[in-house]
Amino acid sequence: MYAPTRRTFIRQAACAALTTSGLLNTIFDLRRLSAATIPNTGDYKALVCLFLFGGNDANNVIVPRDASGYASYAAARGALAIPQGSLLPLTLQGGDGRDFGFHPNLAELQALFNQGHLGIVSNVGTLVAPITRAQYLAGGAAVPPQLFSHADQSVQWQTSVPDQISRTGWGGRLADVLESLNGESQISLSISIAGTNTFEVGNTVLPYIVSSNGSIGLSGFDGSANANVRLQAFRDLLALPHNNLFEQAYSDTVSRSIAANELLTTALANLPPMQTVFPDTALSRQLNMVARLIAARTNLSMRRQIFFCSVGGYDTHGDQLTGQANLLTELSQGLNAFYSATAELGVAQDVTAFTASDFGRTFPTNGTGSDHGWGSHQFVLGGAVQGGRLFGTFPTLAVNGPDDTGQGRWIPTTSVDEFSATLATWFGVSPSDLPTVLPNIGRFANPNLGFFG
């Protein structure tokens, strides 16, 4: 049986970093902090991380529509440029006079934006510390390691500590801090509909993985005498202790699954049917299950929920115009259905969904697609979001312009830390707990980007 000891917090640091102003958690810190600072106001909140794997080319998601802005965009993008007439106009609130449009396949998100439920955060990316183009080109200033590698950047988006090897994700650390709000709930605060991930791994809270169909139960046990013998023997096997850690982990996974399945299946079965219709796509099926788990929150005794969903295929090195169009249709319809579902459940203002992706993509094309970039634009969606606005700083869309590393890969002006901190703060983390969740936040100027007002 795994019992935490001091020794279990040995971090997998390959070497001592020169300085670590950021701090990763220990359970002792958490318990001290949680007891002192968690408000007990009976509210409910959910965060939904929608990870677009491959690196979404947001350069074609939100495009300048004014004459000169569009002209520069089109000149540089070449074959990848979206025709100006196809762009879906956006109405920017708050006196922002800029003229932008969405990719033509984002009609539902256009509506949500113009209704004020969807916001855009511009040019977000992994950063060790703020960096200018001049500093980047001169070398010497710290940048996240392996900037254009899918695996590394995906992990760094999820951990939000690019300059350290971290086993935990910021969502997991967030769950650690707020875990007590869920009291005696038997289901993990963090649920993934998309398999294992780093985002939801905490020091104490680990993600519970379900499928789009919910949890799955063992089949072939019909209550007959022979089946019962087999079932009992199986349970006995699962109760054996194992010296081999792989055996023990496998056994624990099966045991957890069986226990949670009974609870989850009951909780989901007792829900009234939902009116909102979700499209039949992989993404929407995931979001549908998220909506149902939100509906079951009271049955599951959960005041806080963190969900992880994902879609792949965004690595549009080739055939981007067709490939990305299909993906964006799925994204737009899925998020729209999800928002409607939360409205139907009366929790629209309590649920915030946000996108994340490995990186953006190069501004010039490689022929029919684009290559790995860096900073990109992300969506935030929910009733609490001050939608209809662009947050952060939109990059200058020029190769070798002030925001470019050199081949149209934008240097982020907003860090993943700031983006995540805004979400975490809304979710209920106090300012004193924030560095526990986001150790590097002190290096950046805007821990609250303001998209919740």
Next chain:
Amino acid sequence: MRPLFQYAGRSAVAAIFLALCASTAHAISGAVNISTRMVVETGDNVLIGGFIVYGTGQKTVVVRALGPSLPVTGTLNDPVLELHDAGGALIATNDNWRSSQQDEIIAAGLAPGDDRDAALLATLAPGNYTAVVRGVNDATGVALVEVYDLDGENPTARLGNIATRGHILTDNDVMIGGFFIRGDVPKRVILRVRGPSLHLNGAPFAGRLMDPTLELHAGDGALMMENDSWRSSQQAEIHASTLAPTDDREPAIVATLAPGSYTFVARGLNNTTGIALIEMYDLDQPPQADGSTLFLALLRPQGGVNSQGSGTASMRLSADETQVILSFQFSNLTGPITSMHIHGPGGVILFDIDEPMPQPDGTYIWVFTPVGGFTVAEIIAWLRSGQLYINLHTAAYPLGEISGFFHLSTGAEIAPEPTPPPPLPSGTPTLTDAGRFLSQATFGATEALIATVQSQGFDAFLNQQFAAAPSSHLAFVDASGVDPLTMTQTRDAWWTLAISAPDQLRQRVAFALSEFFVVSNSTGDLGNRPGALPAYYDVLVRGAFGNFRQLLEDITLNPAMGRYLDMLRNERANASGTRLPNENFARELMQLFSIGLYNLNLDGSLTLDSSGFPIATYGQEAILGTAAVCTGWTYAQTTVPPIFNPPANWREPMVNVASRHSPGSKTILNGVLIPAGQPAEEDLRNTLDTVFNHPNVGPFFCRQLIQRLVTSNPSPGYLYRVTAVFNDNGQGVRGDLQAVVRAILMDYDARGSARTGQGVGHLREPVIRVTTLLRAFRASSPSGKFSLRGANTALGQEAMHSPTVFNFFTPDYSAPGPIAAAGLKSPEFEITTETTVITIANYLRSGIYVYLGPGADRVTLNLATEQALAANPAQLVDHLNVLLMASSMSTEMRNILINAVTQIPANNPTERARTAIYLVINSPEFAVDK
């Protein structure tokens, strides 16, 4: 840039080498120059000088070969200089120094005195390099080779040196070298002479000097230090440098030398002669940004400990020397740590790591206080002389399972040769041995194969498997008669061959290769491109026992891979530069298919620079250059000359259309410059050669192959031994995959090591659990095909269905919780979730109780043997233990199973058999292959 060199003395056929260390802003130490002169002969007796670039970043050097300008008689008339990288690939060459870089050489102040002298300027990434000097047209004569460091103030990349061989004779024909330390502060160096330890391709070097001696003289000739055997006087210091000779007869001297000139003399004891190698290394650490000093330790099992465990540790001594920050990691111990300490000489415990709380980032702070009668000054002196060690204790090894001494981090650490493992038992394999072997070497043991291996032995089985004809997936799908071919036929081929093909080992290795050189139906509808995926898979099947270099080329030119990673019809940049070559394949070629992201030692550990950080293998420039190499390639075709958009051809390697290929020069891995104007085939050949010869390929590839076949956590020794075979199969061939497979399966860690440790083995991949079930119980179908359906959904895995090019799981995944805390990798757990464990169990249940595959062609098990044994539950369970678990079933599990089977009515042998099989195949103990 002031080179200052002096040469004093001569030697017969030997080069001494040059070592230049960049002086830093803090002027800790000035440069050390050695140059030497020798007679350049022909063939192997040319002049070879070696040097190492350490640290991070690039270093700019000028290498010169002087002949005609030397003020002596008998000079080499026209020296030619070659610069080679670690793998032997030629980086640059020069015959006459004015021919290509005249301006730069003059600007550096290094213009040779004669136009026939050779010189070149190169910017080099960290690594080993050799400079070879020959005479044009095999002329001979005296020449001088030199290396100059042009980055005088650059603290991040430094030069060290290695030596090359020389023939030491007697009297004046011993090896004499001079060197000069410049700057204004002393430099700490180690000098050593290798003789007995000289090996070539794994065998002792013929004619080596068996007992060398070493003398160090001051500039005025006065003898300063001498040594015959390194343990005799400075053992602790030499050991702390991590560069201790591996043979006790070899001499070494550690010295801190003030600026000035010195000579060293290497001779044979008692006037013996032979070939020797002299080396000198810089032991200074460049200043750390905060004034601290970094010490590193490599943790390995010591003494009689039989463990696969390993680890690393670091201690950072504060600038004011009052405390250290301790950090360490470990992996693969036999059990949880029971205690951990820092010890001094004689084992005195100086620091109990359990006592303080770890810092929030996991490090520990040790504030120095007097301990056990020893003062703080003594403790610090021990630290600096390499006499402190860290020891991790476990229940199995209460005196310490792994430990290591701390030494100054210089960026010059090399992986130690592992202690040889115990010998394997002789004789033919037992039932258990055979079963364990077959779970690694096939898609599942059968009764027949267990008997075969038992009677023939492992080697005979391997030989037979290496010789067996490869089973072709493409031939299988073509024989199906279905037109057009779809993913269904590809799946049928894979399952049928995995389950029933006689070339089991080849098919199992091909599957492992498919998880390394990933191509899947997730992109470009490749599953429905007729024959595309089976044709690709056949490349892996054919290449499984061939050479890695050939395999690398074959996957690069395969059209399915081209489609998957965008090399197919990738075009050169357009004139305005608004369209650049696609980088996808170029990046994954290096990141996933050959060398990975960081420099590795031979045992798979990260090479660290002097600040303790890993060293990246390549940068964005190499990707841009490689992407340009990967342009112009399209489907094979009959049209001559080839056109860029012919009909799809999935069955033959791609061909190149010259007009679509980037014509300019391209900088690729290791800073290698591919000249402009070469045909694409030549560009590609140069690129693949450079990649193939990078020293990372062995440890990077072999580790993953071991992970797929044997264990998720190979010990450093296991990986070192297998990498050695990859680097040289014993006949001088690099990349011999058949030899590598044999080395993996026949190593002590696979055949002889214990199966009961906490981190032994690996979780069986879901598809292999299915093939194991179907093979063990002689599954069959009416048609003979195994047309499994729904496998990917139920198992979360299926061949050629990977969601991304990163395979279903990554080599470094550690399941959160106790596995990660123990420092263990567990790749297969990345797809093991609360959902998949149940869906897999349900799928296996269908295979046992119902059938798999379509209703019209059901795959069912033959349980005749098991039904016959069912009357005796213990016999049935024991039979399954041998057949499925290589006798590893615990007593507790056996009791539960026997008890359950007994409760099933005896007149229902089918149900008894199925119950027992279900319980075994879904048990945690079976889930882990060990």
